Amino acid sequence: MEKKRVLLFYPPGALFQRGEDRCQQNIDEGSAQAMRACNDLGYAAAILLRDGYEVKLQDYQTQGDTYDTLIQDMETFKPDMIMMSITNTTIHSDVKVANDLKKRFNPIVVLKGALFFDPEQALLDLIDLSCVDYLIGGEIDFCIGKIANYCFKGEGKPEEINNILYKDENGKMVKTRFHVWDDDLDSQPFPARHLMRNELYIHPGTKEPMATIQTARGCPSQCVFCLTPEISGKRVRFRSPQNVLDEMIDCYDNHHISCFFFKADTFTINPDWVKEMCELIINSKLCGKIKFTANSRVRPLKKETLELMKKAGCFLVAFGFESGSDEMLKTMRKGTTVAENRQAAKWCKEIGLPFWGYFVIGFPWETKEDILKTKKLIMETDPDFIEVTIALPFYGTPMYETCKENNLLEKSVLGSDFFHSSTKGTMHLTIDEVMKLRKNILLSFYLRPKYIFRKMAECVTQPGVFVQYVKYGLKLVINLFK
Numbered sequence: 001m002e003k004k005r006v007l008l009f010y011p012p013g014a015l016f017q018r019g020e021d022r023c024q025q026n027i028d029e030g031s032a033q034a035m036r037a038c039n040d041l042g043y044a045a046a047i048l049l050r051d052g053y054e055v056k057l058q059d060y061q062t063q064g065d066t067y068d069t070l071i072q073d074m075e076t077f078k079p080d081m082i083m084m085s086i087t088n089t090t091i092h093s094d095v096k097v098a099n100d101l102k103k104r105f106n107p108i109v110v111l112k113g114a115l116f117f118d119p120e121q122a123l124l125d126l127i128d129l130s131c132v133d134y135l136i137g138g139e140i141d142f143c144i145g146k147i148a149n150y151c152f153k154g155e156g157k158p159e160e161i162n163n164i165l166y167k168d169e170n171g172k173m174v175k176t177r178f179h180v181w182d183d184d185l186d187s188q189p190f191p192a193r194h195l196m197r198n199e200l201y202i203h204p205g206t207k208e209p210m211a212t213i214q215t216a217r218g219c220p221s222q223c224v225f226c227l228t229p230e231i232s233g234k235r236v237r238f239r240s241p242q243n244v245l246d247e248m249i250d251c252y253d254n255h256h257i258s259c260f261f262f263k264a265d266t267f268t269i270n271p272d273w274v275k276e277m278c279e280l281i282i283n284s285k286l287c288g289k290i291k292f293t294a295n296s297r298v299r300p301l302k303k304e305t306l307e308l309m310k311k312a313g314c315f316l317v318a319f320g321f322e323s324g325s326d327e328m329l330k331t332m333r334k335g336t337t338v339a340e341n342r343q344a345a346k347w348c349k350e351i352g353l354p355f356w357g358y359f360v361i362g363f364p365w366e367t368k369e370d371i372l373k374t375k376k377l378i379m380e381t382d383p384d385f386i387e388v389t390i391a392l393p394f395y396g397t398p399m400y401e402t403c404k405e406n407n408l409l410e411k412s413v414l415g416s417d418f419f420h421s422s423t424k425g426t427m428h429l430t431i432d433e434v435m436k437l438r439k440n441i442l443l444s445f446y447l448r449p450k451y452i453f454r455k456m457a458e459c460v461t462q463p464g465v466f467v468q469y470v471k472y473g474l475k476l477v478i479n480l481f482k
C-alpha cells in the first residue's frame, strides 16, 4: 500500500524560534542570536518515519524560501497531511497559509504551538480556524504520531490523545486532556536530522552548525511571564545523561556536528545530573572535540558546576538574570536575588567562562528607577552578550492576568513579540518610555569602547568571528534606530 505523506514545515517569512514554545523569539530583531534547529519538526519527522509515513521537512523561513516553493512542494509531494509550527506573533499569517493550502490541496491540517495549550474559547474565537483539523498544544513528539495513526490507520480516538484539540462532526474544536506530561523522554527517537538542513542552524560567532539537544523539560519556578510551568509542567523531566550523550555521538558521527545547544528550561537545576552529564562527556570519545552552550538559573548554582561544565566543553552559559531590582525579582516570582545574579557573573569571570545575560523590562509594576537598577547591574556584571526584551504577557501566564486587571493590554496579545509589545507600558511608564530605556541600555552596553576593544582582542586569531560580531552589532544598531 502506498505510504501516506506528511509535510512538516515552518512557513516562509520572518525568522522566529518556532520550535521553542516558551519564548518564540523574533530572531531578525534580536541582538546577537541565530536561528536554532527546528527540533520540533525533527522529532515529529522521527516519530512519523517510525510509524511508516513518508515525510518531508522544510524550514522555509530559515531556508529563505518563498511561498512559491511551498506551493511547488504541495504540488509535487502531494501531502495527505500538513503540520506547521505557529507562534503567538505570526498566528494570523500562519493561519492564512494553512487555510489557503487547505482550500487548494485539501490535506489534513495540523497546527502546533504553545498558543494552543489549554486555550480559552475567547482566544480561539480570535483566530480563523475554519480550515484547521487539529491543534497541538503539548509536546509534539507525544501527539503527532497518534493523530496520524488515527487519521490514516483508524487507530485510537482523538479524545484519547492528550494536549490537543480536534474538530468534531459539528465543526467545533474540542479539547482533550491538558496538564498531563509523558515522563519517558528516553523512549523517543532522536530528531530526524537527516531531513533537517543542519548547516542553517549555526553558532552565531563561528557559523559552524549547532545542534539543539533537548536534555530536560519543565521548570519548578513560577516566573509570572513564563509559559514553561504552564506548557511543560512544574516538574522537571530529565533524559538520562547516557541518552543525551548517545544523541551527541550520533550528531558527531553521522552529521559532522560538534557544537551543541543544550536546551533545557534550566540546564543547571539539578547539579547531580549536570555532574553526571559532564563526566560522561569528559570520559567519552567526544572529549576535547565538542563544545556546548546552555541556559542556567542563578539559583540553584554552584561554582563547581560551572567549572565542570567548562571542562566538559561549555563555551557560553546564558543566565536569565531578568532584573537588577530585588523588588522586581520578587514581584515577578523569579525566586532569585540581585546578589545571586552578581555571584553567578563573578564566578563566570573567575573561571573564564563567557556568559550571556538575559534581562526583561516593562513589567506592570516597574518604575524608571527599577529599570535603571537593571542597567546598573548590566554595566557592573559586564556579560559577554546581553539581550533586553520587553515583558510580554503571553496568554496563560499570571502576567497576562495582571495586565488585563490593570488595563495595560492593547486589544490583543496576538501579533506582538518581545520587541513590539502588546502592553500600553507599565503602571508608571508608557510603552514609548520603556522602549527608549531599552534602546539606551543596549547602546550604552554594546557601544562602550572597553567592550569593543575586548571583543576585538578576543578575535585576534579568529577574524571570521570578528566579522560576525560586526554584522550583529550593525543589525542591532539598525534595529534600534528603525
Ligand code: SF4
Binding pocket: 219, 220, 221, 222, 223, 226, 227, 228, 229, 265, 266, 297, 320, 334
Ligand atoms: S526559571 Fe522562570 S523564566 Fe526560566 S524557565 Fe523557569 S519559569 Fe521560565
